[in-house]
Amino acid sequence: xxxxxxxxLSADNIQHLSALGFGRGFLTASLRxxxxxxxxxxxxxxxxxxxxxxxxxxKFGPVRVELIRTFIxxxxxxxxxxxxxxxxxxxxxxxxxxxxxETQIERLALDADNIAALGFAGGSCADMADRSxxxxxxxxxxxxxxxxxxxxxxxxxxxxxxxxxxxxxxxAREAPSAEIETIEGRRAALxxxxxxxxxxxxxxRD
Numbered sequence: 017x018x019x020x021x022x023x024x025l026s027a028d029n030i031q032h033l034s035a036l037g038f039g040r041g042f043l044t045a046s047l048r049x050x051x052x053x054x055x056x057x058x059x060x061x062x063x064x065x066x067x068x069x070x071x072x073x074x075k076f077g078p079v080r081v082e083l084i085r086t087f088i089x090x091x092x093x094x095x096x097x098x099x100x101x102x103x104x105x106x107x108x109x110x111x112x113x114x115x116x117x118e119t120q121i122e123r124l125a126l127d128a129d130n131i132a133a134l135g136f137a138g139g140s141c142a143d144m145a146d147r148s149x150x151x152x153x154x155x156x157x158x159x160x161x162x163x164x165x166x167x168x169x170x171x172x173x174x175x176x177x178x179x180x181x182x183x184x185x186x187x188a189r190e191a192p193s194a195e196i197e198t199i200e201g202r203r204a205a206l207x208x209x210x211x212x213x214x215x216x217x218x219x220x221r222d
Contacts, residue, residue, distance in 0.1 A: 017068040018171045019112070021085050022092075022103050025063060029092055033060035042087050050074060063088050112174055116142035124169040133157045145170055 025033075037058050038048045054073045056062055062070065067081045085105070092099040101107060119141045121131055131137055134157055136144050144166060152163050 017071075018066050018167075019174060020064050020066055021070075021081075022063045022088065023108070025060075025092070025103075026096075029095065030060045030063075032095055033063055033088065033091060034058050036091065038062075039087060039091070047075065050076070059088055059091065113142050113145065115174065116140060116145050116170070119173070124166075124173060126166060126169055127162075130158055130162060141170060141173065 034057075038051065039059055043051075050073050051062075056065065056070075056073075062084055067078070070076050070081050070084065071078065089099060089103055092103060096102075117140050121136045121139050121141055121144060122128075124141060128137075134144075134152070134155060149163050149167075152158055152166070153160065158166075
């Protein structure tokens with residue numbers, strides 16, 4: 017829940033998703049307005065956000081987050097047919113677990129005594145990630161706050177290991193002037209559409 021919907025997206029993928037805004041015919045005007053009000057800019061922003069961040073927006077529960085994930089994956093697949101295999105939930109989870117398997121648990125900033133008492137000493141981060149919260153608490157060795165620290169340490173490690181991709185604006189600065197004008201024109205048109213949708217979704221004025 018604390019890790020992004022998608023990671024390792026190319027600059028082209030991010031540019032494409034950014035140009036789409038929130039997609040056409042996908043979300044209602046009121047739902048788009050809620051996302052904008054919460055600070056989300058477009059599909060590329062949603063793709064690189066975590067389910068936890070998105071579900072904080074009113075009316076965006078787990079079911080709607082999964083619909084967003086599916087919609088974005090379909091859009092990426094239009095450009096990259098192998099995206100369904102590369103960025104599907106199962107593939108993403110397996111990549112994360114593989115990275116954790118390759119990393120010793122001692123790499124994490126956790127209490128060494130707790131690690132040893134739980135039987136993880138000398139093991140991999142995946143050994144700990146595979147254990148459920150209830151399982152860890154059931155040992156009586158760690159408290160709920162200890163488990164929260166474990167989860168946070170794992171999320172931070174995976175987050176720090178992700179490859180960063182230049183944002184579309186940075187890429188546009190390096191493009192030829194004619195291309196920059198085209199990009200800026202598309203962005204201006206998109207913003208105009210978004211503003212119109214915002215007005216349509218806004219409450220009626222007295």
